[in-house]
Amino acid sequence: MQVIRNGFLSLLALGVLTLEGHAQTLVASLECDFPPASTGDWNMAASTLQYYIDTARGWRVNEDSFSFDGPANITVDGKDHVVSLSITISRQSGKANKTLSSEGKSLAVSGECRKMESSGRKF
Incomplete structure (x- = not known):
């Protein structure tokens, strides 16, 4: 296990997960809560x-x-769309900012993250 710096999420311990066909990769699991958000479009x-x-x-x-x-798939009014997804999570406070954008439309929302207890995968 490796501990990264000091602070809220910085105390998050990262384990090494060997992915099939890939080199060993550091993986952390976080759970983030986001409130409702809206624009005129979404x-x-x-x-x-x-x-x-x-x-x-x-x-x-x-x-x-x-x-x-990177890209993400979302469903709006029953139609699938590919959008650009941008997420930044502070390692000090656990605050998260997420922005979805596509075809000149965008929706931004802020939330809060915490370390997720892993039961199905080992970290």
């Missing part, structure tokens, strides 16, 4: 989401934050 219900901070899957681990920028 609405997002309150939700609790689980994120696996897996560097092999595009997450970046910086001194102060975990971050992800």
Whole structure:
């Protein structure tokens, strides 16, 4: 186990998970709560989401934050859309900022994250 720096999520212990066909990768599991958010174009219900901070899957681990920028699939009014997803989670406070954007529309929401107790996967 490796402990990263001091602070709220910085005390998060990271384990080594061997992925089939990949080198060993550091993975942390976080659970984040987001309140409802809306714009004139999109609405997002309150939700609790689980994120696996897996560097092999595009997450970046910086001194102060975990971050992800990439594509995501969402359903709006029964239609599937590919959007750009940007997430930044502070390692000091656990605060999270998430932005979805597509075709000139965007929706930003702030939430809070905590270490997730892992029962199905070993970290």
